[in-house]
Amino acid sequence: xxxxxxxxxxxxxxxxxxxxxxxxxxxxxxxxxxxxxxxxxxxxxxxxxxxxxxxxxxxxxxxxxxxxxxxxxxxxxxxxxxxxxxxxxxxxxxxxxxxxxxxxxxxxxxxxxxxxxxxxxxxxxxxxxxxxxxxxxxxxxxxxxxxxxxxxxxxxxxxxxxxxxxxxxxxxxxxxxxxxxxxxxxxxxxxxxxxxxxxxxxxxxxxxxxxxxxxxxxxxxxxxxxxxxxxxxxxxxxxxxxxxxxxxxxxxxxxxxxxxxxxxxxxxxxxxxxxxxxxxxxxxxxxxxxxxxxxxxxxxxxxxxxxxxxxxxx
Numbered sequence: 366x367x368x369x370x371x372x373x374x375x376x377x378x379x380x381x382x383x384x385x386x387x388x389x390x391x392x393x394x395x396x397x398x399x400x401x402x403x404x405x406x407x408x409x410x411x412x413x414x415x416x417x418x419x420x421x422x423x424x425x426x427x428x429x430x431x432x433x434x435x436x437x438x439x440x441x442x443x444x445x446x447x448x449x450x451x452x453x454x455x456x457x458x459x460x461x462x463x464x465x466x467x468x469x470x471x472x473x474x475x476x477x478x479x480x481x482x483x484x485x486x487x488x489x490x491x492x493x494x495x496x497x498x499x500x501x502x503x504x505x506x507x508x509x510x511x512x513x514x515x516x517x518x519x520x521x522x523x524x525x526x527x528x529x530x531x532x533x534x535x536x537x538x539x540x541x542x543x544x545x546x547x548x549x550x551x552x553x554x555x556x557x558x559x560x561x562x563x564x565x566x567x568x569x570x571x572x573x574x575x576x577x578x579x580x581x582x583x584x585x586x587x588x589x590x591x592x593x594x595x596x597x598x599x600x601x602x603x604x605x606x607x608x609x610x611x612x613x614x615x616x617x618x619x620x621x622x623x624x625x626x627x628x629x630x631x632x633x634x635x636x637x638x639x640x641x642x643x644x645x646x647x648x649x650x651x652x653x654x655x656x657x658x659x660x661x662x663x664x665x666x667x668x669x670x671x672x673x674x675x676x677x678x679x
């Protein structure tokens with residue numbers, strides 16, 4: 366009996382050491398990547414395959430994804446701020462603000478944390494990053510979650526302009542005037558856009574401290590360079606981004622999530638889903654673009670259910 370107990374203790378110690386060596390123990394710190402270093406945090410230490418989160422933007426830090434720490438009851442959940450966003454110092458060289466470099470960065474984060482097997486959730490711009498990462502044919506990705514995805518920028522801009530028509534005519538005219546005059550940095554314009562955000566970005570009232578922290582840590586220079594001056598006009602380096610033709614190449618479990626009042630409209634996301642063989646979709650009826658903030662418990666449970674099904678835990 367004593368020998369059996371000793372063997373059990375040794376095996377348990379070896380298992381815990383292996384998890385620690387794999388970088389899956391709860392902690393936070395920085396990882397050296399091309400161009401600088403990025404902040405990361407690991408929450409949870411369950412035995413199921415870890416979940417890696419890719420935040421939106423470009424340039425928005427990961428604060429707003431905090432409700433997904435509820436998924437950590439089953440598995441480690443990894444948050445990180447992409448280079449130049451939030452707690453990850455901004456690179457001085459704009460040449461580093463490319464999809465290709467962010468794809469490399471994602472690979473470097475996986476390597477540094479020992480994420481040989483991983484689920485990936487990409488939200489908004491993070492869906493672009495996740496998609497381009499998958500086109501490099503990485504090994505060990507168990508599933509992919511496209512959360513409120515932006516996989517065709519032309520379609521996104523068209524949807525945004527259509528959604529804008531729900532605002533009062535004077536607000537629409539004000540937004541259009543400032544965009545035409547190049548004065549989108551004025552308080553008047555920002556206030557008008559906030560009316561749009563309260564319908565299509567987050568319907569929570571009041572907005573959570575995590576969302577407010579996201580705005581405070583937002584790298585607007587990166588956003589302007591890669592996307593453009595506003596939601597409605599893509600003039601940056603991502604303006605021609607379109608991965609619809611590549612969606613059929615995905616050969617793994619895929620879940621699309623979207624809010625009923627999302628900037629990534631349900632109709633567009635259902636179209637994306639139709640292009641991925643076997644993909645699932647879930648629409649959150651009380652949510653805008655930030656589904657994880659508008660319906661935190663419902664959203665986290667949906668992600669848990671999908672991941673546990675993929676892992677064969679249910």
